[in-house]
Amino acid sequence: MTRPALLIASRALGPVAPFLESAYRVFRLWEGPPGDATDDITAVVVAGEDVLDMGVLEHLPNLRHVACFTSGYDGLDLDWCRARGLIVTHAPAVNHEDVADHALGLILAARRRIVDGDRMVRAGQWVIEQRLITPAMRGCRVGIVGLGAIGEALALRVEAMGCVVEWWGPRDKPGAAWPRAGSLVEMAAGSDILVVACRADETNRGLVSAEVIEALGPGGLLVNVARGSLIDEDALIAALKAGRLGGAALDVFETEPTPADRWAEVPNVVLTPHTAGATMAAVQGMLALLIQNLQAVAAGDPPVTPIP
Numbered sequence: 001m002t003r004p005a006l007l008i009a010s011r012a013l014g015p016v017a018p019f020l021e022s023a024y025r026v027f028r029l030w031e032g033p034p035g036d037a038t039d040d041i042t043a044v045v046v047a048g049e050d051v052l053d054m055g056v057l058e059h060l061p062n063l064r065h066v067a068c069f070t071s072g073y074d075g076l077d078l079d080w081c082r083a084r085g086l087i088v089t090h091a092p093a094v095n096h097e098d099v100a101d102h103a104l105g106l107i108l109a110a111r112r113r114i115v116d117g118d119r120m121v122r123a124g125q126w127v128i129e130q131r132l133i134t135p136a137m138r139g140c141r142v143g144i145v146g147l148g149a150i151g152e153a154l155a156l157r158v159e160a161m162g163c164v165v166e167w168w169g170p171r172d173k174p175g176a177a178w179p180r181a182g183s184l185v186e187m188a189a190g191s192d193i194l195v196v197a198c199r200a201d202e203t204n205r206g207l208v209s210a211e212v213i214e215a216l217g218p219g220g221l222l223v224n225v226a227r228g229s230l231i232d233e234d235a236l237i238a239a240l241k242a243g244r245l246g247g248a249a250l251d252v253f254e255t256e257p258t259p260a261d262r263w264a265e266v267p268n269v270v271l272t273p274h275t276a277g278a279t280m281a282a283v284q285g286m287l288a289l290l291i292q293n294l295q296a297v298a299a300g301d302p303p304v305t306p307i308p
Contacts, residue, residue: 003023003025004023004024004025004040005025005040005041006026006027006042007027007043007044007060008029009056010047010050010069011030013045013047014030016069019291020045020291023295024294027041029056039061041062042063042064042298043063044060044065044067045069045290046066046068046075046076047070047075048071048073048075048090049075049227051075057084064086064087065086065087065088065293065294066081066087067088067089067294068089069287070277070286071092071093073090074200074201074227078307087297087303088306088307089289089303089305089306091305092305094277094285094286095276095277095278095279096148096150096277097153098279098281098282099153100153100154100157101157102272102277103197103223106250106272107195107221107249108137109270110221110223110247110248110249110268111134111193111221111247112134113131115270116131116132135192137158137163138163139163139164140193141163141164141166142155142164142191142192142194143168143181143188143190143191143194144167144178145167145168145187145195145196145207145230146167146199147169147173147178147180148197148199150225151167151195152177154197155177159178165178166178166191167180167181168180168181168183168184168186184207184208184212185212188213188215191220192220194216194221194222195223196208196222196223196224196225196226196231197225199226200229200230205230206231206232208222208230208236210232210235210238210239213244216245216246217244217245218244219246220246221249222245224248224250225252227252228252228255228256228258233253237263237266240266240267240268241266247268248268248269249270249271250271251271251272251274251275252274253274256274258271289304
């Protein structure tokens with residue numbers, strides 16, 4: 001029996017291929033078009049944050065399934081997929097606790113100057129400088145943009161540390177355990193730390209604008225574990241260089257990989273390469289859901305985790 005064919009469209013998912021090759025003929029888009037197998041491909045595997053060229057899908061006449069390896073799917077044109085009757089799946093509720101852990105790590109690294117302290121020790125500079133005498137976490141006002149699974153998990157963590165939590169989103173959440181701010185600018189002005197943890201799409205590109213950054217101010221810390229598109233990155237860098245923003249801790253960027261020289265002269269930043277959700281348990285969970293969804297759709301059964 002001929003194995004079904006699928007196309008992995010995101011280069012970053014190359015390591016996933018060996019786990020699929022026993023059941024599928026796997027083609028890698030970055031190695032070139034699938035050639036004679038074009039008509040055989042019924043599924044495309046993507047990383048949801050990658051912008052997928054829909055022109056690729058248009059040349060796959062028997063495509064039935066677009067499978068996001070990740071929870072996020074902001075790189076996909078869902079309306080386009082649905083208009084063509086494609087099933088779209090993702091991997092929700094797998095790594096939100098890990099992302100919240102990473103967000104907390106970024107907060108501590110930036111606010112308590114942990115990275116600066118590490119550099120000083122390695123350079124033989126065992127001196128308690130003024131900049132290493134930092135604000136405490138207890139009593140800190142934390143504003144969270146987006147009270148989804150990540151936002152709630154982070155709120156619980158910082159509240160346990162004695163922080164005061166507030167959140168903002170475009171829609172209210174009746175029964176939320178923390179108060180909702182009247183506006184994002186208002187919340188930024190009243191926060192010591194502003195954490196971006198909301199879902200991204202074209203409607204909220206640049207949500208954290210220059211106005212929001214200015215409201216957070218020279219004593220504030222901006223943390224992003226969601227998507228780089230949510231922050232006006234040029235405005236962020238300008239504010240950091242001018243001292244109008246106290247600091248930033250970022251796991252995601254406007255362009256990924258972000259150019260190293262873009263950050264070379266930017267002070268008071270802690271940067272990680274989009275690894276907030278990259279734990280072994282999370283990757284295993286996403287892989288398991290990917291395989292389950294591929295098997296279900298191929299068998300004509302309902303997908304396990306369709307995108308609503």
